[in-house]
């Protein structure tokens with residue numbers, strides 16, 4: 064992608080109806096993006112089917128959900144879950160009796176990790192074991208799914224998987240410095256990427272965040288062929304991230320969180336959709352705005368780009384409902400602190416020359432810098448201080464709104480998507496929310 068391809072008009076078509084099947088490829092968490100899509104699928108009367116990534120037992124072996132866990136997950140999803148563990152990545156895989164990549168990392172310390180080297184031939188064997196395990200499990204899932212989608216139905220596969228951080232102590236300490244450290248605690252993301260540890264993490268991100276989309280498309284080929292023969296249609300979506308246009312100086316401008324370590328994997332995900340599209344498979348990656356979820360909480364400052372959504376709500380035909388969102392945010396701030404003052408702080412942050420240097424689309428994903436960490440994490444801390452309760456934040460309200468807006472945008476656009484990679488920026492999200500609430 065040389066420049067973002069943005070969705071500018073509200074989609075309205077819908078090929079999905081009762082009897083069609085919506086398959087969530089990833090687990091559903093309370094604040095997760097997938098809720099927006101699932102709400103729309105249910106509104107259209109579709110049958111919802113889910114999967115599980117499984118759980119680890121005390122020896123780190125992957126297992127299916129217990130009966131209780133399964134019942135709870137199905138109640139949460141509002142649909143049946145195929146109970147075959149689909150944990151992606153190879154951080155805990157190895158040929159029988161040999162050490163896993165996580166075992167290899169466990170000897171690294173905060174002092175040694177930048178020099179520590181990994182045995183890449185062994186890592187490659189682990190990667191192959193992990194991929195085979197995942198693909199075999201996808202085949203079992205598809206086998207069960209096949210009987211749940213009747214001829215004549217349409218199917219919507221929604222990929223939501225992202226992750227791949229190996230669970231080793233040393234990385235927790237490094238992540239805290241890279242994503243949250245400033246001043247003496249600052250650590251450059253480049254140092255991570257140049258280390259063997261970093262290279263392994265990027266490979267695992269590729270597996271979890273990008274390659275799983277490819278395995279999903281390949282693994283469902285038989286179902287897709289059968290449904291299409293009977294006149295049905297099959298769609299695939301995935302959630303991307305590649306920066307977002309937000310209002311800065313009254314204009315929608317592309318900006319990004321840096322360093323987004325998963326950026327390369329997200330570009331690979333885009334490529335999976337582009338390649339599938341060339342072969343006639345309708346797969347679309349929707350690049351979505353920064354919101355706070357279980358997965359993004361680690362990135363201090365990622366939430367700062369959310370605040371200008373309030374301005375977008377007013378700019379995009381905002382009426383009484385947009386005004387009500389402003390009013391809902393005000394009581395969360397300390398006495399004497401106005402929402403206008405908070406938004407001015409965000410505007411000052413965004414026009415700061417340090418931030419401007421990071422608005423370079425073709426150089427994405429850029430490394431962090433000490434100046435960026437100082438400004439971004441400092442501003443993030445200052446903004447939290449403006450609230451009365453650090454657990455009740457304006458970004459909580461705004462994250463829920465973005466999630467709500469992306470639901471219909473992705474769902475309806477996917478009936479006849481404009482292309483394999485589309486950006487959902489603050490303008491279209493605000494338009495969608497206003498259209499839903501002002502009618």
Ligand SMILES: NC(=O)c1ccc[n+]([C@@H]2O[C@H](COP(=O)([O-])OP(=O)(O)OC[C@H]3O[C@@H](n4cnc5c(N)ncnc54)[C@H](O)[C@@H]3O)[C@@H](O)[C@H]2O)c1
Pocket residue numbers: 088089090091092093094095096097116149150151152222223224225226227271302303304350351352353354355356357358359
């Ligand atoms: N939160 C954001 O700011 C943001 C922005 C743009 C795109 N996204 C993308 O949206 C999607 C959903 O993320 P979210 O932020 O809603 O958080 P989330 O925590 O709700 O979802 C993360 C998903 O990844 C799956 N997952 C995690 N590790 C996995 C593994 N090893 N194997 C298989 N699946 C695994 C989980 O089951 C879950 O479905 C992700 O692709 C994410 O990158 C998020």
